[in-house]
Amino acid sequence: MRGERRVSANAAALPPYERPSWAERLGAFQLGQPELRAFPVSTWSRLVGRYSRNVPVRALQYGDAFGLVALREAIAAYLRTSRGVRCDAGQVFIVSGSQQALDLSARVLLDAGDPAWVEEPGYWLVHHVLEAQGCRIVAVPVDNEGLNVAAGTKRAAKARVAFVAPSHQSPLGVTMSASRRLELLDWARRAGAWIVEDDWDSEYRYDAKPIASLQGLDRNARVVYTGTFSKVMFPSLRLGYAVVPPDLVERFAAMRRAMDLCPPYLAQAPMADFLAAGHFARHLRRMRPIYARRRRLLVDAIAREIGAEVVGDAAGMHVAMFLDRCRSDVDLAARALERGVQVSPLSASYLGKPRQGLVLGFGNTPESAIAPAVRKLAEALEPA
């Protein structure tokens, strides 16, 4: 292998690829893992079997860039009623998950060098999307009302896009307040900017009041709404969606076609049926009390064993805690891992000066494992 072996600047800038930790093993509190043992595999596989046995020749062909009409309609109906998203099926793109929705949005909305707001701390794979695109990442602090719009305006008033997860922020779990939502929409309108709403983890809420999407509040069609079936169904399904302002639909289709033509048929048809026949709603109803109990046990155990206050427990499948007196949450997570507990260091979610803390997923940690794992974590907190 002789000669220059140059890759693109964007490829060179991406962080190293490492084999994901969950590929090696799953411990208590691993992030982003739903309770897969409770997924109704037999119902799902019955639908998969039905659509793969009786597949019309037409469904073996290429599809269009948008995805299967039946699935787009089922998703539009679900998002209108459950998430207050204002859309019809014509605005819905079937994608392979939130990640492709974010990447597609970045490619349609951002030029290289453009400033884009991200939440600080925030979701690491949003950073990757922007690095892959050569954009200027503007870290905007998140407080207990969500993204601080005034701080963002001060840092980069002319950002082209704001990436936010207003329903359940990653990693802090904050729900963005109503006034901040209006402030953000107002900024976007005045700046001529776009908002990419990453609604990745809002299906499970544990307090009384449901929180509608930011997209539903928007009167200027400035929000691209994205979501995924990875958390309610299962991650290897690789199905998600983007809901796009009507005047952007055609450009999103052109870009999506250039990226990978169209989504696969095999999973779309059973997914449409799973939604339309009520299996999805039923599975949500069944899982909510399971996750609610795990969350309660986790929050109680942390209060008892560690004495720390937990944030972000109103929704989703993870909680966070600040540990400002901890010297290194990375070391702490490594000590916990030695004890079989797979917590994530909060500092890893910061682009700038980090706070120390931990993020704990409770999706796939059984009830009986929670208190013992928190005790092990408490041991890990005291350095040897």
Add this chain to the structure above:
Amino acid sequence: MRGERRVSANAAALPPYERPSWAERLGAFQLGQPELRAFPVSTWSRLVGRYSRNVPVRALQYGDAFGLVALREAIAAYLRTSRGVRCDAGQVFIVSGSQQALDLSARVLLDAGDPAWVEEPGYWLVHHVLEAQGCRIVAVPVDNEGLNVAAGTKRAAKARVAFVAPSHQSPLGVTMSASRRLELLDWARRAGAWIVEDDWDSEYRYDAKPIASLQGLDRNARVVYTGTFSKVMFPSLRLGYAVVPPDLVERFAAMRRAMDLCPPYLAQAPMADFLAAGHFARHLRRMRPIYARRRRLLVDAIAREIGAEVVGDAAGMHVAMFLDRCRSDVDLAARALERGVQVSPLSASYLGKPRQGLVLGFGNTPESAIAPAVRKLAEALEPA
């Protein structure tokens, strides 16, 4: 909807998205369509059913960016023996088809503004990949030996990447000669450039001698080899592969993760089995004589009814013909469509000054339909 509504320069530059013609109807000679009525749906759906009923919890989780190990191994074995590709499974990425392989390659290998060689005439969706990336497209003429490397060197000796389909060029169907292959590899070595080999349609060859891949000739690890299951299996499967030089594997994984994390499990496991159990080889053996007969009937009918010489009929599922005295092949194709014949104008495959002609797929046109459709095409050739 008030205010500025700007999209990225790359998104703005992409050609309009139109609903694909085959979504409306399929006529005789539609390009890129295999004979789906002969696909062994029952064998395939049995495998799909097996892997969706007995799915290990682990397989419901996120995968890694490379794809399923069993499928990567089956593909590596297939490509080594059938295509002369020099690789092990560690270099194989499972992607959603050729298009994602091309897009992934462009994002890893090319910066905005970089010159890249494409074949002239060439595959329209390669142009889209490069436009989506803001690259400078350098059209390099194809003659009866394939890409004219000397002409390319004259136009842009310092191009970063050459996109070629040496086994069966799109649209002319040329097979690149051995001397041109060596010339291209030599240019890449000296220029420090990469070659993306799009081996999209080489499974069906009708002459005696099999043609190995360009990648297999390369001694400097400068070739990214890409292929798809869309043509032998079925397009809506959305499975393809990229074989990447060893020192680029990690950067490809980082970029692929940023794009959409990992491929879906549902189709990968049955595909691995379909290959390993010999169903794929069996299906190829069964289809080759079917396509060979259609090709023979088509070439004969064109000679008889139109008197034109056909090019590119040594392999694949399409042929081309030049019609230099035709005033507009676009008008001709429209007249043919009125008669139910879905030919593609050759001029649409040129970036610069086009030659007039037609491209005809014979994949999904039944034997009995071929002669009548060519007669209709001959009628369309005489302007009213």
